[in-house]
Amino acid sequence: xxxxxxxxxxxxxxxxxxxxxxxxxxxxxxxxxxxxxxxxxxxxxxxxxxxxxxxxxxxxxxxxxxxxxxxxxxxxxxxxxxxxxxxxxxxxxxxxxxxxxxxxxxxxxxxxxxxxxxxxxxxxxxxxxxxxxxxxxxxxxxxxxxxxxxxxxxxxxxxxxxxxxxxxxxxxxxxxxxxxxxxxxxxxxxxxxxxxxxxxxxxxxxxxxxxxxxxxxxxxxxxxxxxxxxxxxxxxxxxxxxxxxxxxxxxxxxxxxxxxxxxxxxxxxxxxxxxxxxxxxxxxxxxxxxxxxxxxxxxxxxxxxxxxxxxxxxxxxxxxxxxxxxxxxxxxxx
Amino acid sequence: xxxxxxxxxxxxxxxxxxxxxxxxxxxxxxxxxxxxxxxxxxxxxxxxxxxxxxxxxxxxxxxxxxxxxxxxxxxxxxxxxxxxxxxxxxxxxxxxxxxxxxxxxxxxxxxxxxxxxxxxxxxxxxxxxxxxxxxxxxxxxxxxxxxxxxxxxxxxxxxxxxxxxxxxxxxxxxxxxxxxxxxxxxxxxxxxxxxxxxxxxxxxxxxxxxxxxxxxxxxxxxxxxxxxxxxxxxxxxxxxxxxxxxxxxxxxxxxxxxxxxxxxxxxxxxxxxxxxxxxxxxxxxxxxxxxxxxxxxxxxxxxxxxxxxxxxxxxxxxxxxxxxxxxxxxxxxx
DNA sequence: CTGAAAGCGCTTACAG
DNA sequence: CTGAAAGCGCTTACAG
Numbered sequence: 001x002x003x004x005x006x007x008x009x010x011x012x013x014x015x016x017x018x019x020x021x022x023x024x025x026x027x028x029x030x031x032x033x034x035x036x037x038x039x040x041x042x043x044x045x046x047x048x049x050x051x052x053x054x055x056x057x058x059x060x061x062x063x064x065x066x067x068x069x070x071x072x073x074x075x076x077x078x079x080x081x082x083x084x085x086x087x088x089x090x091x092x093x094x095x096x097x098x099x100x101x102x103x104x105x106x107x108x109x110x111x112x113x114x115x116x117x118x119x120x121x122x123x124x125x126x127x128x129x130x131x132x133x134x135x136x137x138x139x140x141x142x143x144x145x146x147x148x149x150x151x152x153x154x155x156x157x158x159x160x161x162x163x164x165x166x167x168x169x170x171x172x173x174x175x176x177x178x179x180x181x182x183x184x185x186x187x188x189x190x191x192x193x194x195x196x197x198x199x200x201x202x203x204x205x206x207x208x209x210x211x212x213x214x215x216x217x218x219x220x221x222x223x224x225x226x227x228x229x230x231x232x233x234x235x236x237x238x239x240x241x242x243x244x245x246x247x248x249x250x251x252x253x254x255x256x257x258x259x260x261x262x263x264x265x266x267x268x269x270x271x272x273x274x275x276x277x278x279x280x281x282x283x284x285x286x287x288x289x290x291x292x293x294x295x296x297x298x299x300x301x302x303x304x305x306x307x308x309x310x311x312x313x314x315x316x317x318x319x320x321x322x323x324x325x326x327x328x329x330x331x332x333x334x
Numbered sequence: 335x336x337x338x339x340x341x342x343x344x345x346x347x348x349x350x351x352x353x354x355x356x357x358x359x360x361x362x363x364x365x366x367x368x369x370x371x372x373x374x375x376x377x378x379x380x381x382x383x384x385x386x387x388x389x390x391x392x393x394x395x396x397x398x399x400x401x402x403x404x405x406x407x408x409x410x411x412x413x414x415x416x417x418x419x420x421x422x423x424x425x426x427x428x429x430x431x432x433x434x435x436x437x438x439x440x441x442x443x444x445x446x447x448x449x450x451x452x453x454x455x456x457x458x459x460x461x462x463x464x465x466x467x468x469x470x471x472x473x474x475x476x477x478x479x480x481x482x483x484x485x486x487x488x489x490x491x492x493x494x495x496x497x498x499x500x501x502x503x504x505x506x507x508x509x510x511x512x513x514x515x516x517x518x519x520x521x522x523x524x525x526x527x528x529x530x531x532x533x534x535x536x537x538x539x540x541x542x543x544x545x546x547x548x549x550x551x552x553x554x555x556x557x558x559x560x561x562x563x564x565x566x567x568x569x570x571x572x573x574x575x576x577x578x579x580x581x582x583x584x585x586x587x588x589x590x591x592x593x594x595x596x597x598x599x600x601x602x603x604x605x606x607x608x609x610x611x612x613x614x615x616x617x618x619x620x621x622x623x624x625x626x627x628x629x630x631x632x633x634x635x636x637x638x639x640x641x642x643x644x645x646x647x648x649x650x651x652x653x654x655x656x657x658x659x660x661x662x663x664x665x666x667x668x
Numbered sequence: 669c670t671g672a673a674a675g676c677g678c679t680t681a682c683a684g
Numbered sequence: 685c686t687g688a689a690a691g692c693g694c695t696t697a698c699a700g
Contacts, residue, residue: 006456008677019687024679032685051455055392056677059692064389069437073426084418091439092407095448103403103437105425114429121385122340228621254617261623283588284618287562289595342693353671358695366669390693393676 089303170326171204183247231258290332423637504660505538517581565592609668624666
């Protein structure tokens with residue numbers, strides 16, 4: 001109504017000397033159209049600067065070209081550059097595939113909240129969820145036939161499609177590095193072990209011990225919450241009770257930096273007395289003093305992987321989860 | 335086609351005993367409908383679990399209910415938690431107003447690229463731009479009648495609508511604080527002064543000097559680039575040439591932390607010998623040692639303000655730019 | 669204040 | 685391989 005100067009199928013059809021149905025077929029890649037007529041259509045599109053109207057397409061076809069990226073309305077989540085970076089990876093890949101990213105930052109709590117309502121309303125072709133606590137909604141959507149992909153691993157094993165960093169493998173890499181450096185007593189400061197990332201990093205830490213015939217002592221497993229403060233506090237405590245500690249794997253860089261602070265305040269030095277490895281390779285890992293040895297993950301790549309899984313699902317392909325390799329970045333702290 | 339079990343106006347109309355036109359009027363808040371019939375419509379909507387089909391609405395009305403948030407395909411931008419947080423503020427407020435956020439991470443460079451094409455294609459009701467370098471596209475869209483709001487200030491003065499943190503005022507606050515603490519020679523490490531935020535923070539620094547009858551010496555204005563490294567390097571240099579420096583205002587926290595490092599490596603201490611103030615109040619400001627005195631800005635509030643401006647524009651209201659106040663957070667470094 | 673009807677710009681069986 | 689026609693689910697003058 002407001003932009004009725006824009007060309008429609010009607011003008012393209014006239015310009016190319018074909019029917020609107022043929023225009024539609026050509027524009028949707030139907031190969032059964034005679035090449036010569038197809039090229040006339042393409043020429044007309046070019047000449048008139050034609051661009052498809054998404055609303056009309058959506059109404060007629062039932063496909064909206066929109067993929068929801070649902071982020072729980074938990075400030076800490078989106079303030080984390082991690083998820084923002086994942087989002088950018090997703091958006092870019094979707095865009096290349098003529099799909100748009102619908103960003104939904106809202107409370108996903110109630111299974112009948114506005115988000116649920118919207119997603120079940122057929123307004124999107126698929127939904128991507130971040131850092132997923134509650135499965136109820138996701139499962140239901142999936143059951144209803146909506147393609148759903150999770151960024152990060154679901155907590156339990158389920159048929160949900162997901163892409164994730166190899167948290168287990170990365171943590172094992174980190175711990176193996178400490179062990180190979182001669183550390184005899186390696187503690188770990190975990191993240192939220194209720195969530196899969198935190199649990200897998202803990203499992204990786206334990207796995208590395210098993211590989212060398214050790215068993216990580218319970219006393220050396222400290223439950224942190226990804227904050228600097230928790231890393232610092234837990235390290236200070238454990239250094240009192242277990243002064244023999246000579247290595248620490250923290251489940252993220254911020255806690256690792258907190259650990260280093262506590263170690264230094266206890267009169268010890270890093271890496272001479274205690275070696276520390278983090279996880280994330282965040283900005284401060286390079287700039288801290290000592291600089292931090294850590295596990296780098298391909299965050300944009302994770303976003304891209306998620307988007308690719310979505311596109312494959314949309315195409316009806318059978319897809320399996322994708323796990324992205326991590327890389328050990330050695331700096332001064334270990 | 336796929337979700338034809340969902341109710342449409344047709345069933346609502348039958349259920350309520352009115353015409354489809356009346357259903358439309360009620361659902362669009364037309365007050366001229368008889369209250370009794372209106373409530374019958376609402377009851378029917380409730381009973382049938384009706385939800386409007388956006389594609390159909392968009393096609394018929396020309397309004398899509400979609401607002402684009404355009405982010406330049408420059409990784410550094412979106413990896414910055416700042417913009418992610420702004421996005422979340424935007425998305426939340428738009429959602430409350432029944433508008434969806436279309437996240438577009440792409441190169442905005444070419445004025446005829448896919449983004450331009452898309453935005454000019456009438457697929458969105460409005461567009462929000464972040465951290466804007468090139469005005470060409472934005473101006474053009476605005477001229478074409480598309481509501482456009484900028485998050486952050488445009489470089490030059492223009493009629494563009496925007497919301498921004500009070501970078502000028504915040505920098506002045508920071509500098510005044512150093513001056514009031516008795517600092518005689520306050521240097522500044524700027525951000526990118528080609529962009530408005532960087533320039534305004536520099537201007538605020540100069541303004542605070544003017545207020546006390548001083549003029550900031552050219553030699554004390556150091557051009558950084560928001561990285562820890564630049565803060566550290568420039569501080570080390572200026573401490574050599576201008577050892578009288580006793581205060582530093584850095585245009586962001588990361589550079590402030592770099593400055594502190596350099597100060598300490600030169601054998602001086604913070605805040606005894608040199609006081610340092612940052613800008614942002616990022617995570618590390620609390621956790622650094624010494625903790626950082628800095629300027630806090632309301633980032634989610636900025637997003638909300640941007641969204642509110644967009645909504646007002648959409649409603650045809652006359653809107654003026656919004657500048658959000660900053661707050662000085664005093665910690666150990668100054 | 670209300671309804672019948674046309675129209676928004678595509679897609680898709682259906683028939684050829 | 686191609687076209688005429690119906691239809692997707694809303695909105696909006698128009699007439700009353």
